[in-house]
Amino acid sequence: MTLKLDKVNRGPHLSTLVASSISREIAQGRLKTGDQLPTEQALATTFGVSRNVVREAIARLRSEGRIWSQQGRGAFVAETNNPTVLTIDHETLQRADSFRNLFELRGILEVQAAALAAKRRGDADLKAMGDALSGMRAAPYGSVAWLRSDLEFHRTVAEATRNSYMGQFLVFVSERVRESILAAGNQQKSDDMARITLGEHERIFAAIRNGDVEGAQAAMRDHLAGAALRVGLHEGEAAEAESPAREVASPVRHSRLRKAIRGQAGG
Amino acid sequence: MTLKLDKVNRGPHLSTLVASSISREIAQGRLKTGDQLPTEQALATTFGVSRNVVREAIARLRSEGRIWSQQGRGAFVAETNNPTVLTIDHETLQRADSFRNLFELRGILEVQAAALAAKRRGDADLKAMGDALSGMRAAPYGSVAWLRSDLEFHRTVAEATRNSYMGQFLVFVSERVRESILAAGNQQKSDDMARITLGEHERIFAAIRNGDVEGAQAAMRDHLAGAALRVGLHEGEAAEAESPAREVASPVRHSRLRKAIRGQAGG
DNA sequence: AAATCAGGGTTGTATGATAACACGACAACG
DNA sequence: CGTTGTCGTGTTATCATACAACCCTGATTT
Numbered sequence: 001m002t003l004k005l006d007k008v009n010r011g012p013h014l015s016t017l018v019a020s021s022i023s024r025e026i027a028q029g030r031l032k033t034g035d036q037l038p039t040e041q042a043l044a045t046t047f048g049v050s051r052n053v054v055r056e057a058i059a060r061l062r063s064e065g066r067i068w069s070q071q072g073r074g075a076f077v078a079e080t081n082n083p084t085v086l087t088i089d090h091e092t093l094q095r096a097d098s099f100r101n102l103f104e105l106r107g108i109l110e111v112q113a114a115a116l117a118a119k120r121r122g123d124a125d126l127k128a129m130g131d132a133l134s135g136m137r138a139a140p141y142g143s144v145a146w147l148r149s150d151l152e153f154h155r156t157v158a159e160a161t162r163n164s165y166m167g168q169f170l171v172f173v174s175e176r177v178r179e180s181i182l183a184a185g186n187q188q189k190s191d192d193m194a195r196i197t198l199g200e201h202e203r204i205f206a207a208i209r210n211g212d213v214e215g216a217q218a219a220m221r222d223h224l225a226g227a228a229l230r231v232g233l234h235e236g237e238a239a240e241a242e243s244p245a246r247e248v249a250s251p252v253r254h255s256r257l258r259k260a261i262r263g264q265a266g267g
Numbered sequence: 268m269t270l271k272l273d274k275v276n277r278g279p280h281l282s283t284l285v286a287s288s289i290s291r292e293i294a295q296g297r298l299k300t301g302d303q304l305p306t307e308q309a310l311a312t313t314f315g316v317s318r319n320v321v322r323e324a325i326a327r328l329r330s331e332g333r334i335w336s337q338q339g340r341g342a343f344v345a346e347t348n349n350p351t352v353l354t355i356d357h358e359t360l361q362r363a364d365s366f367r368n369l370f371e372l373r374g375i376l377e378v379q380a381a382a383l384a385a386k387r388r389g390d391a392d393l394k395a396m397g398d399a400l401s402g403m404r405a406a407p408y409g410s411v412a413w414l415r416s417d418l419e420f421h422r423t424v425a426e427a428t429r430n431s432y433m434g435q436f437l438v439f440v441s442e443r444v445r446e447s448i449l450a451a452g453n454q455q456k457s458d459d460m461a462r463i464t465l466g467e468h469e470r471i472f473a474a475i476r477n478g479d480v481e482g483a484q485a486a487m488r489d490h491l492a493g494a495a496l497r498v499g500l501h502e503g504e505a506a507e508a509e510s511p512a513r514e515v516a517s518p519v520r521h522s523r524l525r526k527a528i529r530g531q532a533g534g
Numbered sequence: 535a536a537a538t539c540a541g542g543g544t545t546g547t548a549t550g551a552t553a554a555c556a557c558g559a560c561a562a563c564g
Numbered sequence: 565c566g567t568t569g570t571c572g573t574g575t576t577a578t579c580a581t582a583c584a585a586c587c588c589t590g591a592t593t594t
Contacts, residue, residue, distance in 0.1 A: 013326075013546075013547095014546080015326055015546095019330075027431070039575060039576085040575080040576070041575085049548085050547055050548045050549070051548085051549085052319065052322075052546095052547065052548070052549085053546090053547070053548085055323060055576090055577085056322060056323055056326040058576095059280075059282055059323040059326060059327055060326055060327055060330045063286075063327045063330070063331070064330070069575095070555085070556080070575090070576075071554060071555050071556080071575075071576045071577055072554070072555030072556040072574080072575055072576060072577090073555080073557085073574095073575065073576075074556095074574095074575060074576075075575095075576085086352065086353040086354070086436065087331070087352045088432070089330055089332075098431070098432075101430040101432050101433070102432050104430055104432075104433075105430060105432045105436065108375070108376070108379045108433075109375070112375045163368040163371055163372060164365070164368060165355070165365075165368045165369050165371075165372045165440075166368070166371075166372055166375075168353065169353070169372065169436070172353045173432075280577075280578095281577080281578075282577095306543080306544060306545085307544080307545070316578080316579085317578060317580070318579090318580085319577095319578065319580085320577090320578070320579085322545090322546085325545095336545070336546095337545075337586085337587080338545045338546055338585065338586050338587080339543080339544055339545060339546095339585070339586030339587035339588080340543095340544070340586080340587055340588080341543095341544060341545075341587095
């Protein structure tokens with residue numbers, strides 16, 4: 001046994017469902033900035049959960065700056081136009097469509113980063129990329145060392161853009177993507193994949209070394225398409241409209257409540 | 268009259284205090300990655316609060332990715348070596364090259380967003396964009412209303428990508444760019460500029476409406492190039508800015524508990 | 535020895551109660 | 565008439581307790 005009976009990573013707590021439901025209401029404009037939310041009691045009954053759960057959800061939204069609340073008055077939708085920090089909630093990332101979206105964003109950044117790197121790379125950048133590739137060749141596919149070298153390669157590409165924000169964002173997004181993949185943990189490994197993946201990286205490297213902007217873009221696009229396949233995202237027109245269609249392990253308990261929440265959120 | 272005394276800055280909730288206390292323990296290394304936290308009951312008694320408060324704090328830390336918990340086992344410190352939030356420092360943005368880099372990143376995102384929007388826009392998106400354009404036509408160039416409509420237009424484009432992360436990132440980057448421009452505040456206004464800028468937006472809109480992917484990209488690229496010129500970006504410089512670090516008012520009630528928490532946490 | 539199961543410990547959720555606070559209604563008072 | 569004090573209601577913040585679901589361990593049984 002012990003086959004990868006999905007370890008149900010972070011089974012979404014009820015508070016998470018409630019939080020994303022409210023969050024969705026805000027995002028879709030049904031709750032505008034300054035609006036007062038229903039009372040905790042009302043939310044609890046409409047969602048069919050305890051007030052405690054609602055409070056955890058609200059605490060979370062408050063910590064994200066989406067709403068603010070005052071004792072004796074109520075909770076109100078905050079001004080969302082001043083996000084001073086950017087955070088990606090990785091419980092939401094467990095949803096397939098969210099993951100796809102983030103992967104798409106990563107792709108855009110990676111491809112353009114490859115283009116800039118092909119224009120601006122210096123000798124030091126090329127050496128760093130070469131070292132990272134060597135590291136990938138030396139390590140077994142999927143091992144920790146392999147993953148580290150993989151990340152390192154992409155990091156050096158980002159660095160070669162000479163745009164620190166590009167690197168910052170790219171690392172941030174890539175890390176979230178990687179975490180999500182590791183959490184799913186359903187990727188099979190083979191020597192073929194090692195060879196293919198390595199080849200993709202080498203083509204990216206070659207194009208960047210030659211200053212071939214469009215070649216670098218194409219090679220990176222290929223690589224990402226391959227990576228998408230390897231993690232089980234079918235390629236092509238990736239992200240469809242965001243709809244709450246999560247597939248993960250079915251919730252055991254409270255399934256009716258969860259369904260109700262999902263239904264109302266989906267709209 | 269109207270003496271504006273600060274609106275009572277309410278003391279943070281107990282759950283916030285508990286959360287930041289635990290957070291500090293992690294940051295200072297007293298709780299290493301993988302360590303198991305004390306049980307909720309234990310935390311409740313040591314902090315002198317109810318288990319409910321502890322749960323809200325833990326829910327918050329969990330949503331921030333600092334810890335993860337599993338029913339029946341406990342809560343554990345997550346791998347937090349990679350940043351879970353992304354922030355852009357105000358001061359570094361004042362440097363011209365930093366600003367240029369951020370502007371470049373914004374350009375990449377905007378151009379690709381325009382492409383995706385041309386593919387995926389729906390009728391509601393087109394209407395929203397049209398409304399934003401109307402708002403720009405009605406408002407004087409550079410006015411608050413004009414800026415709001417401008418932002419609104421770009422936001423609707425991002426929304427039409429059907430990729431929430433795209434919108435999130437784009438809004439975040441654009442806001443930083445806009446703040447920086449406003450801080451510089453050395454842009455001249457003219458009717459010519461109003462006409463030109465509006466025309467750029469209209470071409471973007473037309474291309475997206477027609478589903479012209481490359482046209483949308485080109486139009487957005489034009490617009491950004493124009494915007495770069497208008498803010499004096501090629502030899503540009505930035506201005507000074509301040510960053511008021513505001514203090515929180517002293518908590519009124521539960522002061523003993525709060526002090527206890529602060530004391531133990533502060534070290 | 536291996537499988538099964540019982541028990542305790544922990545988190546997740548529900549429920550009710552109390553305290554702190556905001557706000558309007560209303561009477562008392564000048 | 566305007567002001568003030570008081571009260572009542574509604575809401576959030578917190579507490580306390582109980583139960584359900586789940587994990588882990590170890591004894592019991594096969």
